[in-house]
Amino acid sequence: MPLTICIIDDDLVSQFATRYCVQQFFGDVDITTCDSGEEGLSFFVDFFKEKNQLPDIIFLDLVMGGMDGWTFLEEIQQQYGKAKFPKVYVLSAFAKTNDRGIAKEHPLISGYIDKPLSRIHLQGIFANEENGNAH
Incomplete structure (x- = not known):
C-alpha cells in the first residue's frame, strides 16, 4: 500500500x-493538497x-491565513488523539523565528524543513518511513 501524504499550505507555488x-522522488505515493488548515481538517474527517x-x-x-498550522495540529490531536498519528513535517519559510524553536x-x-522541499529532505524522510523510525 503506498504512503499517503497530505500537503497543507496556502501557497499554491509551494504546494506544486x-x-x-515527492512525485519525482517516490512515484508510488498518494498525495492530497489542501489550501488551508480548515480544508486539511475536512480532508482528515x-x-x-x-x-x-x-x-x-x-x-x-x-503561517497560513485563517487557521494556522499550530491550530491545525491542536485540532487533529483533539479529534484523533487515539488514532495512529501521522508524521508531521513542518514545511515553512519560518517568518517567525520562534516557530523553529x-x-x-x-x-x-x-521534523522541520525550510522551504523549498528538496530531494535530500525526502531521502531522510522516506528512509525513516521504511525503517519505521521517527525523523
Missing part, C-alpha cells in the same frame, strides 16, 4: 513544488471515515 518533488486511519505523512505550513520541541512534529 512539494508535490512535484473524510479520509478517516473512509479508511479508518489518518495519512502517513503531513507536510504542514505554519517551538517546532523542534513540539511532540507531534517529526
